[in-house]
Amino acid sequence: MRYKIQTANLSYDFKSLRNLMAKATPPRSGDYLAGVAAVNHLERVAAQWVLADVPLKQFLNEALVPYEQDEVTRLIIDSHNASAFAPVSHLTVGDFRNWLLSEQATTKALTALAPGLTPEMVAAVSKIMRIQDLILVAKKCRVVTRFRGTIGLADRLSTRLQPNHPTDNAAGVAASLLDGLLYGCGDAVIGINPASDNLQATTRLLHLLNDVIERYQIPTQACVLAHVTTTLNAMAQGTPVDLVFQSIAGTEKANDSFGINLTLLDEAHQAALALQRGTVGTNCMYFETGQGSALSANAHLGLDQQTCEARAYAVARRFQPLLVNTVVGFIGPEYLYDGKQIIRAGLEDHFCGKLLGLPMGCDVCYTNHAEADQDDMDILLTQFAVAGGTFIMGVPGADDVMLNYQSTSFHDALYLRQVLDLRPAPEFEQWLQNQQIFTGDNRLPNHRDIPALFKPTLEKLGGYGSE
Known part of the structure; x- marks a missing residue:
């Protein structure tokens, strides 16, 4: 026609x-x-x-x-x-x-x-x-998911604590992890992008995260963002896996370039469900997307990149995920040239995902060769939170030393929660208050003494998780 x-x-x-x-x-x-x-x-x-x-x-x-x-x-x-x-x-x-x-x-x-x-x-x-239309409609959408915490409730904003390390060094990961927890980050997920996507590294990091969560009884979930086949192998050998991660796209050809298809994702989903590791729910998948991924694989099939991105959400919706994250500026200026394009794309992605019933987060980010800066990201960060975004990233210093891109810091979540009167997931909020990391009104204590809770780990940080 x-x-x-x-x-x-x-x-x-x-x-x-x-x-x-x-x-x-x-x-x-x-x-x-x-x-x-x-x-x-x-x-x-x-x-x-x-x-x-x-x-x-x-x-x-x-x-x-x-x-x-x-x-x-x-x-x-x-x-x-x-x-x-x-x-x-x-x-x-x-x-x-x-x-x-x-x-x-x-x-x-x-x-x-x-x-x-x-x-x-x-x-x-x-x-x-318009931008304001995208914000207004998305704000009216409410998508709630559960695993060990309840994500997406009204007047809440969650964070993915992202303690990446360029060599997957356990002490480095643990230092960033504990730093993020002390700023109230990590209720959406503690998620590591492994520097090397192999079974040994993935297993070691999963045990590290599981140890921290169990040792301190943190009501959150862990994820190592390895390829789904690596995670399947980790589950098969008894490694503690909470969430299964995979990058997805909006065409079969693009997903094939990622080494996945719907059958493989279904296998991983069923394997994760069988572990029954959730305490308040069973949403156990974590997907990441980004405008331009299909084009970068020459698999866009004549579609514009935003429509391709929306089609990826159909894949995500099939598996009732706990989290979906549009990594909006990560692929580079070849796909989203400047701050203006990144801002628009992030709000489009959130709008489309929420309308389709997905728990949408946004990695408010850019690469160093893009025509964008932190002021642009502050605009998107604030608009995304006003629009009712589910979660953002928490990266030490907002600078990911492993993936080499600029994202959002632990302080950015504190800013949003203070300005917009937002709170963490309820289970995590209670834990933060019980550990005196947050006060009763969800602020950092005036005196930032490291809680006794973390002292044993900090004292042994050099060898933490090395066994």
Whole structure:
């Protein structure tokens, strides 16, 4: 099907819904690199105008990636809930935007609607929304998940404590880990990106994290962000695994470049469930995504990168994860050129994920060769929290010494919690107060004496976890 618009002086003819979606996307460097972006602002506005008149039902009739060729498309179509979709099935993309911004779109209504929406629908409506629209609608979405703590409750903001080390040195990891705990970080997950993705390193780090959590009875969960096959092997040999991690993308070809498919993810999900390590819930998967990942693998199949990103959320939704994290500026300026593009992308990702019923976090980050700085990240950080974001990263000094990119620090979570009156997950909040890390009003004590709780570990830090 072709999509056309005629003005007094110009006419535009978009050859397919996939082409229309790409042309309607706000500008970003990755789409120019892929050759799918609008050639100028006039063409972009024309595409947005046409897209606003497309019925939502059209996305069920015209697959952007053929059903026969792509298992992500098959997942999207086969899992679509027609009953949940019914309340908005008569709307166009533009009408849907108006409905989302109306008082009819309550938290209850949006929760019920989520199974009836496809990634392409939410990607389409995001393309015709302003920043404030993305924030307002996402704020109304509420997604709650549980493992050893309850993530995503109203007026809460969680953090992933990220104690990465360039050589996976146990003492270095432990130092960062304890530092983060002393600033109230870690209720979403204590998650390490291993410098070497092998079974030995993964197992050693998992035992270290498990030891700390059990020793101090911390109501949180651990994760080593190794490849899913490595984690499966670790589970098979009895290693304590809380969450299974995997990077995912929005096309079968892109996921194949990651060495995964839906069958493999299902195997890992079932293996993690069988361990029954959660105490308050069973959400045991952790996924990370990022605009541009499919293009970087030459697996975008003509899609714009934001629509590809939204399709990755269908993969995540299939496995009812505890956490989903858009690592928004990590891939580099080839895909999101500057602070303006990174900010927009982070809020789009959060909006789309939340509408689809996912617990969305954001790694508010950039690489050192991007046209962005910490002021840009402060803007996104604050807007993301205002929009009701589920969790952010806590990295020592906001500078990841292993992955070599700029993220958010332990202090950034304190800033958001103070300015917006946000609190950690309730179980973790109680633990922080019991250990006198936080006061009763969730602030750091005036005197920052290291609690006696951590003294034995700190005294032996040089050999911590080396056995």
